[in-house]
Amino acid sequence: MKPGTRKFVLIPGIIATALAIAFGLSQLRPEPPEREERNPGLLVEVMPLEVSSERFQIRSQGTIRPRTQTILSAEISGSIVSISPTFIAGGVFAQDDVLMRIDPTNYTVAVDKSEALVKQRRIEYDGAAQLRSQGYRAESELASAAANLAAAQAELVGARRNLERTYIRLPYEGMVLSKEADIGQFVSVGTRLGVVFATDRAEVRLPLTDQDLGFVDLPLAAEISGAGAGSGPLVELTAIQRGQPVTWDATIVRSEGVVDERSRVTYAVAEILDPYQRHGNGVPLPIGTFVGASIEGSAVYDVIRVPRTAVRGADQLLVVDDENRIQIRTVTVLRSDTQFAYISSGVVAGERIAITAIEAPVNGMPVRTIDTAATAMPVVREGVAASGGSEASRAQ
Incomplete structure (x- = not known):
C-alpha cells in the first residue's frame, strides 16, 4: 500500500475511536438531578377577618322646608x-x-254702634224685669227683652273681632x-x-328604600300625637356654604307612613331646631337648602367588615387558605357603603382574604402574602397584583 493511501485510512479510524471513547465516558457520568420548577405566586396583601358589631349610617338627602307655613289672607x-x-x-x-x-275706621264705628245698642237693650231689659216683678208685664215680654240684649251683645263681640282683624299678626x-x-x-x-x-323649627323629608328601613328604627305612628312628635334616630345634615362643608344636628320625628307610588320609597321626616339660629350662635340653615343626611342606624351584631374594594362583583371574596392558595368564596353582603362591605355569612373569623386586586383569579392559585392588621383597615391598592414586592415587607 502506498504511503499516501495508508494515511487516508488511518485518520477516519482515529476519529471513530475518539468518538467511541467520548460516548463511553458520557454514559459513565452521573446525570444531574432534575430541578422542580416552582411558581412562587403573586405577592398579595391579606387581612384576617374579625367578627364585630356595627351601627350603619344610612345615607339620604332632601331639601329643608318650613315646619309651619302660613298663607296670609x-x-x-x-x-x-x-x-x-x-x-x-x-x-x-x-x-x-x-x-x-x-283701615279700621268702619270697624271702629261698628264697635261704637254695637256698644250703644247693648246699653239700650240692657236698659230695656232692666225696665221689663222691674215691671214684670210688679206684675205689669208678661213673662214673654221679659224673655223678648232678654233675647234682644243677648243679640246686641253678640253683635258687639263680632264688631270687636272685626276691629281686631284689622291687625295682621301671627x-x-x-x-x-x-x-x-x-x-x-x-x-x-x-x-x-x-x-x-315659623323659624322655631324646620323639617327635611328623607327618602328611604325598603333595604334602608331594615337598618333604621323609625318612630311608629302610635308614638306620634298632637302633643308632639316621636323621638327617633339622630341625623347629621351636611351642606356646602361659601365653599365649605357645614353640619347640623337633627332628629327623625316621624315617617309619612306611605310608600311613594312612583319612586317606591318611604319618607322619614327629620326636624331641625332653630334653623336660623335666632336663639343661638351657630351657622344658619336656610329654608330651601339641599342637604345630605347621615342617619344613625340600628345596631347589627356578628358581621364581618371588609374593604369595599375587596369584594369582587356583587358577592365574592378571595380567601387565602393555610397553604397560601386562593379560594373564590361566595358570601352574603348584608350592606355596603363607599368604604366597607359588611358580610353576614360565607366566611368566618380567622380566615384571611386578599385585599390586593388580582386579575383573573382561579381556585387553587398560589400566592405569597403580606399580612395587614385587621384594625388598620388599609386602603386597597388599585390595579393588578404583580410578582415581587418590597423587601421591607414580611413576605411568606
Missing part, C-alpha cells in the same frame, strides 16, 4: 294703611308683631317668604297678603 275688607318694615321677603318678626294694618316668630300686598291697596275677604313661616 285678609279676613275683612278695606284699604291697607300701614305695613311693618319687616314685612318684606326675608324679613323676620317676633310673635304678635303687627305686620300690616287695614302667634309665632318667623320670617316672610313673600309679600303680595302693599300699602294703599284695597283688599277684600280672602285676598292673599303674603306667605310667612
